[in-house]
Amino acid sequence: MSSHTDEPEPSPHEGEHLPSQRDEHSAVPADDPFANPGLPPHEPRRQDIDEQAAKRSERSVSLLFALSTLATVGFIACYVAIPIDKIVYIWPFGHVSGLNFGLGLTLGLALFCIGAGAIHWARTLMSDEEIVEERHAIQAPPEVKAHVLAEFRKGAAESQIGRRRLLRNSMLGALSVVPLAGLVLLRDLGPLPHEKLRHTRWKKGTLIVNESTAQPLRPEDIVVGSLTQARPDGLDPHDENFANEIAKAAVMLVRLQPEDIKDQRSAEWGHEGILCFSKICTHIGCPATLYEQQTHHALCPCHQSTFDLSDGARVLFGPAGHPLPQLRITVNDDGYLEALGDFEEPPGPSFWERG
Amino acid sequence: MKKLSARRRHPLAAFVVLLLALAATGGLYATLAPGEAKADNSAQSLAIEEGKRLYDVGCATCHGNGGQGSSDGPSLVGVGAAAVDFQVGTGRMPLQQPGPQAEEKPEVYSQEEIDQLAAYIASLGPGASVPEESLYDPAGGDPAQGGELFRTNCSQCHNFSGQGGALTHGKEAPNLHDVDPRYIYEAMLTGPQNMPSFPNTVLTEEDKQDIIAYLNEVNTSSSAHQGGLSLGGYGPVGEGLFAWVAGIGALVACAVWIGARSTKARKS
Numbered sequence A: 001m002s003s004h005t006d007e008p009e010p011s012p013h014e015g016e017h018l019p020s021q022r023d024e025h026s027a028v029p030a031d032d033p034f035a036n037p038g039l040p041p042h043e044p045r046r047q048d049i050d051e052q053a054a055k056r057s058e059r060s061v062s063l064l065f066a067l068s069t070l071a072t073v074g075f076i077a078c079y080v081a082i083p084i085d086k087i088v089y090i091w092p093f094g095h096v097s098g099l100n101f102g103l104g105l106t107l108g109l110a111l112f113c114i115g116a117g118a119i120h121w122a123r124t125l126m127s128d129e130e131i132v133e134e135r136h137a138i139q140a141p142p143e144v145k146a147h148v149l150a151e152f153r154k155g156a157a158e159s160q161i162g163r164r165r166l167l168r169n170s171m172l173g174a175l176s177v178v179p180l181a182g183l184v185l186l187r188d189l190g191p192l193p194h195e196k197l198r199h200t201r202w203k204k205g206t207l208i209v210n211e212s213t214a215q216p217l218r219p220e221d222i223v224v225g226s227l228t229q230a231r232p233d234g235l236d237p238h239d240e241n242f243a244n245e246i247a248k249a250a251v252m253l254v255r256l257q258p259e260d261i262k263d264q265r266s267a268e269w270g271h272e273g274i275l276c277f278s279k280i281c282t283h284i285g286c287p288a289t290l291y292e293q294q295t296h297h298a299l300c301p302c303h304q305s306t307f308d309l310s311d312g313a314r315v316l317f318g319p320a321g322h323p324l325p326q327l328r329i330t331v332n333d334d335g336y337l338e339a340l341g342d343f344e345e346p347p348g349p350s351f352w353e354r355g
Numbered sequence B: 001m002k003k004l005s006a007r008r009r010h011p012l013a014a015f016v017v018l019l020l021a022l023a024a025t026g027g028l029y030a031t032l033a034p035g036e037a038k039a040d041n042s043a044q045s046l047a048i049e050e051g052k053r054l055y056d057v058g059c060a061t062c063h064g065n066g067g068q069g070s071s072d073g074p075s076l077v078g079v080g081a082a083a084v085d086f087q088v089g090t091g092r093m094p095l096q097q098p099g100p101q102a103e104e105k106p107e108v109y110s111q112e113e114i115d116q117l118a119a120y121i122a123s124l125g126p127g128a129s130v131p132e133e134s135l136y137d138p139a140g141g142d143p144a145q146g147g148e149l150f151r152t153n154c155s156q157c158h159n160f161s162g163q164g165g166a167l168t169h170g171k172e173a174p175n176l177h178d179v180d181p182r183y184i185y186e187a188m189l190t191g192p193q194n195m196p197s198f199p200n201t202v203l204t205e206e207d208k209q210d211i212i213a214y215l216n217e218v219n220t221s222s223s224a225h226q227g228g229l230s231l232g233g234y235g236p237v238g239e240g241l242f243a244w245v246a247g248i249g250a251l252v253a254c255a256v257w258i259g260a261r262s263t264k265a266r267k268s
Helices: A051-081 A098-124 A142-159 A165-177 A179-189 A242-249 A264-269 B002-009 B013-032 B037-058 B080-089 B111-124 B143-153 B181-190 B205-218 B236-259
Strands: A087-090 A094-097 A208-210 A227-232 A251-255 A274-278 A290-292 A297-299 A306-308 A314-317 A329-331 A337-339
Touching: A051 A098, A087 A098, A094 A098, A098 B236, A165 A179, A208 A337, A227 A242, A227 B143, A264 A274, A274 A337, B002 B013, B037 B111, B080 B111, B080 B181, B143 B205, B181 B205
Parallel strands: none
Antiparallel strands: A087 A094, A208 A227, A227 A251, A251 A274, A290 A297, A297 A306, A306 A314, A329 A337
């Protein structure tokens, strides 16, 4: 793999490498700067001229094949000998199943050695003469063309397609109509979401239920610095459409010292510093609930969008395009937190008609 | 009786009656007030006193003379004994140097001193106390339920199996491998540094124990190993990097070997 053979150095030793001086393939004049250099002259490998070296290569290849055979035997032995629940420590993998490791290692070795043996064989012993195989012409010979055309005309005449107009036209009609079936299926790309993404399960008077305990939340449950995952009351994880509904309705509740809340509207939509935000990131909908209680930042784990929950969930960083929607909450007569309505804007990622 | 009645309009009568009433109230209180509280208080107040002494030396610089906080450290009024036990017991406090967050390091105080400090801080205001062992014993929890709860409440920062992860500006959620269940419980209860707290109203005591049982199942030295190179358990990013670098690297090396010019006799 040395590159100095490619340099046109006019030393007497290397002179034969210059295109203009090559006798075999130099069909072009010597003064043509774009002359086809042709193939470099064939150089024999050591194995081509030294039978000892060839024998060594043969032994290496055979060794690889023998190793593969042994590995296959080892595979069968592993399968028979190692109990399925045996755990062994192997650096750097740690504790692994001995059977899995043994089977994988031996089978991998068996396959690799076959491949490596074949490659080594091809590289050292098989002929390495460079050969040029010219492309055949794309155009068929005239007699073949004439024959095919004659066959075609004969077939057309026998089918009577030119004579029976009704048959021909109805066939063309059928063929042109049949793609409509595929076209109609494209309708399944729709329909447009219309209002579906704008409404969630939250409505006026919906209780806010703790996701972990399934109990409705009261204001005193949520202390400053805590984080509570919640869902609307009446949405049961066993419901058929739970996944679709929770994907829009999941919220998190935090409580801030009222004087820490910078956004006046956000403070008014909360209750005594308790703020309820959609936890669906407005970028592509991951749950953005990495809440830092000292900075009041909520992060999205997917693309690091950062929202400032003390400032109306304003986007501080990252690809999210909108603040997290806030749910207006209040306390009902029984002392439980409830929603004052649905989100004002669609929660979750932007979509075409969001506006 | 007549004599007493005759003096009821004396200028000092009201004063005498007041004195008598006060003496009676005081006497009644002295006889009826619970006596055993006194013995308890002396041991407790001794611990508080010792804690105050330790606090003045080791903590007051940042947290203020009375735990009221300063520009260098938050107020400790109302954080409770559990927070002290966690912060000092894991070596996070006293802080070694200012930084994005306090790092875990070998603890500076003995458990006895930590208890005294905790007693002093607890005396500043009501807060969470150090949990009983029965509350955080992993054997008492349901790991399956704990897994659900962990994925809902904790995995966003600490990763699905508690391997930890990065936050903003150099902060991080630490790996929970082999963390003492007591400290996991206290961390959930008190919300150290930027971690939000999960008071018992948000995650009940049983919920916390379930979460500890789950972590004990998946992320301790004694938890069962299912095999395989975990690559830190960081998920698709780490695994993808490994596959691209090691796997495709090996394939490229093979391809280079297959395509390389074989050794020629003239140059060997």
